[in-house]
Amino acid sequence: MNLCHSRKRRILTFFYLILLVSSFASYSVVTHKIQQNETLFSISIKYNVSISTILDWNPGISPNSLRVGQSLKIPQPDGYLYEVKKGDTLSSIAKLFFADVEDIKKINGLTSSTIVPGQKIFIPNSTIGKGFNNEKSIIWPTYGTISSLYGYRVNPISKEYTLHKGVDIAAPTGTPVFASEDGVVEFVGENNGYGLMIQIDSNSNTFIYGHLSQINVYKGQYVKKGQLIGRVGSTGVSTGPHLHFEVRREDKLYDPLVLLPSRNNIYVLDERESAYGVGGE
Numbered sequence: 001m002n003l004c005h006s007r008k009r010r011i012l013t014f015f016y017l018i019l020l021v022s023s024f025a026s027y028s029v030v031t032h033k034i035q036q037n038e039t040l041f042s043i044s045i046k047y048n049v050s051i052s053t054i055l056d057w058n059p060g061i062s063p064n065s066l067r068v069g070q071s072l073k074i075p076q077p078d079g080y081l082y083e084v085k086k087g088d089t090l091s092s093i094a095k096l097f098f099a100d101v102e103d104i105k106k107i108n109g110l111t112s113s114t115i116v117p118g119q120k121i122f123i124p125n126s127t128i129g130k131g132f133n134n135e136k137s138i139i140w141p142t143y144g145t146i147s148s149l150y151g152y153r154v155n156p157i158s159k160e161y162t163l164h165k166g167v168d169i170a171a172p173t174g175t176p177v178f179a180s181e182d183g184v185v186e187f188v189g190e191n192n193g194y195g196l197m198i199q200i201d202s203n204s205n206t207f208i209y210g211h212l213s214q215i216n217v218y219k220g221q222y223v224k225k226g227q228l229i230g231r232v233g234s235t236g237v238s239t240g241p242h243l244h245f246e247v248r249r250e251d252k253l254y255d256p257l258v259l260l261p262s263r264n265n266i267y268v269l270d271e272r273e274s275a276y277g278v279g280g281e
Helices: 002-024 040-047 051-057 090-096 101-107
Strands: 028-033 071-076 079-083 120-124 145-148 151-154 161-164 167-170 176-178 183-190 196-201 206-215 228-232 242-249 252-254 267-270 273-275
Touching (some): 040 051, 051 071, 051 228, 071 079, 090 101, 101 120, 183 206
Antiparallel strands (some): 079 120, 145 167, 151 161, 176 228, 196 206, 206 228, 267 273
């Protein structure tokens, strides 16, 4: 009987925490029904949100699949939703979005750092990127652990000794992926072993983002450095969720670690706070 009461008490506490957070959160989600001649661009302007935000909140849609009367979820203000998983902390969530914990607490109405699995946390777009390390011209595309370096290696699937054309950054499925530099989206979709892939061309670089679980941009779109473009996954030829990140200049491959900021400081909120995203190969 005591065990039963204890379990009920835990369940009630859980729902109380969720209710408490929902009551004071300062964001909302509106439903927009697509009208004749509307585009993702015109809708994004109407609600002051990015096209990537609309695509992230409405998986499966694209500029070519909009239908009159179709309903879209639009967050106000611009931002993204994260569902808390076991072992998450506000600090670990903030690092995934290169954001500030205090900003996240404020918009979600949190008076403490206590969060519970299943809880929905809103990440305002205005706070994303505060933790980017900008010591180089390009930024880290995701927060995670380096699991495989650029260069020749024994392929973990084929067992052949081949060139690994980029770096692999291991991270949970759904981890945000950001554009490392301004550029134009040249390819989106399935690409053999790369799985779901995005190619973005800047003035001097071509970037490949592979094995994604979701794509939040479309071909021909201009994206800014630090814009959320997709989510980490394990599509294509992959042994687990990670981002394959590849850099080319004039069709010549480059080791991304030469061009990226220090691998010891992937997330740097300011001079007093940094987090390390380095792991074994």
